[in-house]
Amino acid sequence: MTSPIPSFPHSLIHPFIHPPIPSFPHSRIHPSTHSNEPILSSYLPAIFDSARDARERAITVTNVNLADSFARHLAWTSDNPIGLEVVGAVGPTLRLSDGSELIDLISGIAVSSLGHCHPEVVEVVREQVGRHMHVMVYGELIQTPQVRFAERLASVLPDKLSTVYFTMTGTEANEGALKLARKHTGRSKFVSFDRSYHGDTMGSLSVTGRDVYRRPFEPLVPGVSFLPYNDAVALDSIDESIAAVIIEPVQGEGGIRVPSTEFMQALRHRCDETGSLLIFDEIQTGFGRTGRLFAFEHFGVVPDIITFAKAMGGGMPLGAFVSSGRVFDSFRRDPPLSHVTTFGGHPVSCAAALKTLEILIRDDLSDRANRIGEHIRGRLDHPLIVEIRGLGAMLGLVLASDHATEKVVRYCLDGGVLLGWTLHSNNLIRIAPPLTIPFDTLDHALDVILRGLQAIG
Ligand SMILES: Cc1ncc(COP(=O)(O)O)c(C=O)c1O
Numbered sequence: 516m517t518s519p520i521p522s523f524p525h526s527l528i529h530p531f532i533h534p535p536i537p538s539f540p541h542s543r544i545h546p547s548t549h550s551n552e553p554i555l556s557s558y559l560p561a562i563f564d565s566a567r568d569a570r571e572r573a574i575t576v577t578n579v580n581l582a583d584s585f586a587r588h589l590a591w592t593s594d595n596p597i598g599l600e601v602v603g604a605v606g607p608t609l610r611l612s613d614g615s616e617l618i619d620l621i622s623g624i625a626v627s628s629l630g631h632c633h634p635e636v637v638e639v640v641r642e643q644v645g646r647h648m649h650v651m652v653y654g655e656l657i658q659t660p661q662v663r664f665a666e667r668l669a670s671v672l673p674d675k676l677s678t679v680y681f682t683m684t685g686t687e688a689n690e691g692a693l694k695l696a697r698k699h700t701g702r703s704k705f706v707s708f709d710r711s712y713h714g715d716t717m718g719s720l721s722v723t724g725r726d727v728y729r730r731p732f733e734p735l736v737p738g739v740s741f742l743p744y745n746d747a748v749a750l751d752s753i754d755e756s757i758a759a760v761i762i763e764p765v766q767g768e769g770g771i772r773v774p775s776t777e778f779m780q781a782l783r784h785r786c787d788e789t790g791s792l793l794i795f796d797e798i799q800t801g802f803g804r805t806g807r808l809f810a811f812e813h814f815g816v817v818p819d820i821i822t823f824a825k826a827m828g829g830g831m832p833l834g835a836f837v838s839s840g841r842v843f844d845s846f847r848r849d850p851p852l853s854h855v856t857t858f859g860g861h862p863v864s865c866a867a868a869l870k871t872l873e874i875l876i877r878d879d880l881s882d883r884a885n886r887i888g889e890h891i892r893g894r895l896d897h898p899l900i901v902e903i904r905g906l907g908a909m910l911g912l913v914l915a916s917d918h919a920t921e922k923v924v925r926y927c928l929d930g931g932v933l934l935g936w937t938l939h940s941n942n943l944i945r946i947a948p949p950l951t952i953p954f955d956t957l958d959h960a961l962d963v964i965l966r967g968l969q970a971i972g
Contacts (some may be wrong), residue, residue, distance in 0.1 A: 530777040534944065559760055571604030582598065585834060604627075604632060605631055605634075606620055606630040606631060606951065606953075607620075607949045607951070607953070607956055608954040615931065617933045618931060618956060618960045619631070619933050619948070620944055620960055621934055625767070626825045626826055627949050628875070629829055629830075629874055629875070629949065629950070629951055630831075630952070631830065631949070636831075636874075639870045640831065640867050643866035644863055647862060649861060653855065658862050660862040660865035660869065661860045661862065661925045662870050663865075664866075664872070665679040667869055671876070672809070676817070676915075678837065678838055678840045678842075678843045679836075680836050681833065681835050681856075681859040681860025681963070682835060682836070682856055682859040683832050685713075685822065685823075685825060686713070686716045687856065687859070688798065688836045689718065689761065692761070692820045693705060693718050693758075695836065695843070695854075697846045699842050700791070702756060702791075703720055703758060704740070704756050705739045705761060706740055706791070707724055707742075707761050708724050708741060708742055709724045710766055710768075711724040711741075711767030712724075712767060712769060713796055717732070717736065718736055721736035722739055722761050724744075736748070738917055740752070744762075745774040745775060746820065747782075749776060751785070753791060757791040758787060758791065759791055760782065760792075761796060762793075762794070762796065763796045763797075764779065764797065764811055765800050765905065765906055767799035767800070767909070768799075768940050769940065769952045770913075771910060771940075771943065776813070776815065779814035780814065780816055783816045792819040792842070794819065795820075795822070796822050797809055797821055797822060798825050798834070800823075800834045800870070801825070802823070802826040802827055804907060805905075805907040805908075806882070807906070807907070808875070815859075819839075820885060821837050821838075823837070827868050827871070827872075831863060831864040831867040831936070833861065833868050859931045880950040883951070887957065888905070890957065894958070894961045895961060897968045898972065899914055899915055899919055899971070900912050908946075910946040911940070912943065912944040920941075920942050920944055922935070922967070922970075923944060926963075926970055927960075930963040930967065944964075
């Protein structure tokens with residue numbers, strides 16, 4: 516006998532809506548299974564030698580076995596992970612297991628623009644979890660959070676960017692954009708730019724402009740050529756065989772490089788001449804980071820397809836590629852379902868993204884990004900800083916050498932400030948604080964950076 520389909524009595528849902536904010540009881544960390552095994556720090560030839568003390572403190576104070584399990588069971592992406600144990604994150608601050616705190620000046624790499632665990636975002640996440648989580652692959656059922664967020668996103672984009680395809684991540688958004696360009700144009704080739712970064716899956720990696728990351732995974736998608744970034748003359752090589760040109764309107768991993776308006780407009784013009792679609796990868800620049808809601812607004816150029824992820828979900832995983840209904844028509848047929856995703860547009864992520872976008876607009880955080888950027892530029896005056904590049908609160912400090920950069924980042928980590936590099940640029944320190952960071956917290960972090968510069972200078 517089949518049981519009746521349950522209704523969703525509010526009494527069942529309510530307890531999920533406003534539970535008390537959890538503390539982080541260490542007892543919930545898995546109990547020991549390898550207590551006699553070496554701890555994490557002895558596995559690591561840690562690059563942050565001077566941070567080793569902090570790491571060991573963290574491991575001793577809480578739970579050696581968590582670090583040990585990290586070393587054994589998590590796939591490492593480098594030989595020297597920082598390895599600090601995060602137990603909480605609120606606003607601009609990460610809480611570590613030893614009770615110390617780090618000011619996050621990179622926002623989980625341009626994700627936590629509202630700060631970590633913004634209470635209004637947390638609340639809508641709880642509400643949506645109480646209604647439903649995953650129900651069906653993206654694009655089949657009508658799910659209120661997806662529809663409402665797509666509608667709101669379209670309302671802040673130019674008319675021709677009206678149709679949204681949701682993904683989970685940035686690289687998946689770029690994969691979709693590249694496939695859409697091929698399907699719509701019937702062409703196969705792509706143009707990208709030196710020092711670009713578009714993600715690590717095969718298609719996105721194929722259009723990423725740095726050999727050292729591409730070569731180990733070749734053969735990649737054929738028919739990709741790379742042009743120098745910000746060189747209008749080179750655009751002549753874009754011709755009628757090109758399905759799409761993909762570009763970051765400010766290069767992030769390439770070293771926070773800002774192109775000229777002339778270059779961006781020439782690129783738009785050349786794509787119009789050749790019928791190639793112009794894809795803007797705004798995965799890092801989007802949602803207020805550069806001082807406008809979207810970076811394309813700086814250049815007066817509208818792309819044919821735009822890709823998002825990172826800050827869009829307010830800390831939840833969500834990506835998207837957005838274009839016109841006309842361009843998306845090609846995705847419906849020949850064959851139908853030729854591009855689908857199970858988790859893209861997860862309703863909990865979409866609910867978080869809608870609230871995030873509302874807060875960004877309501878609190879004018881794009882403007883705050885500009886004020887943060889100006890403040891940082893005004894305060895970071897030091898002979899070791901060769902240049903400060905970027906727009907809004909997406910900044911790169913160029914130092915005289917890779918060595919100086921590494922030492923300052925290390926000094927700051929010890930001093931409670933989390934900074935980072937960019938993938939393709941070793942002499943540059945990335946600064947991308949939450950757009951909600953209080954100015955006194957920012958000042959405190961900048962004091963630490965200045966002391967770091969002083970210490971090595
Ligand atoms: C410009 C740009 N595109 C794509 C990606 C890839 O995004 P994800 O890591 O979500 O796949 C990134 C990530 O850093 C990025 O900065």
